[in-house]
Amino acid sequence: MSLSIITRKKENVAVIELQGEIDMFVSPNFRDKLLLACNKEVKEVIVDFSRVSFMDSSGVATLVEGLKWSKKEGKPFVLRNVGTNVRNSLSLTKLETVFTIIPHAYNSCFH
Numbered sequence: 140m141s142l143s144i145i146t147r148k149k150e151n152v153a154v155i156e157l158q159g160e161i162d163m164f165v166s167p168n169f170r171d172k173l174l175l176a177c178n179k180e181v182k183e184v185i186v187d188f189s190r191v192s193f194m195d196s197s198g199v200a201t202l203v204e205g206l207k208w209s210k211k212e213g214k215p216f217v218l219r220n221v222g223t224n225v226r227n228s229l230s231l232t233k234l235e236t237v238f239t240i241i242p243h244a245y246n247s248c249f250h
Contacts, residue, residue, distance in 0.1 A: 141165065144172045151182040154219075158190035161198035170201045177208040184209065189220035194228045206238065217241055 142165040153176040209216030
């Protein structure tokens with residue numbers, strides 16, 4: 140399985156665009172990219188799932204790390220375009236209400 144990760148920054152907002160499947164084999168790379176995006180200059184992190192077809196518990200664990208960073212820094216950590224398969228992974232772990240989940244229109248500077 141493969142995962143493409145593109146990080147874009149604009150106006151101190153980091154958007155991480157994912158494409159593919161997130162499993163235990165690609166989660167370490169996702170974690171590295173996510174933690175690189177979570178730096179002091181960034182005021183908000185948005186993770187875009189519009190092109191993610193699958194995510195297992197290792198992907199959920201990576202998102203929890205990002206959420207911990209955001210809470211520690213007092214910065215928003217947002218999941219965007221969460222499809223059914225990803226939402227199911229969050230629901231199974233009872234985390235769907237812990238994360239801020241929004242539709243695509245939230246951040247117009249990245250259309």
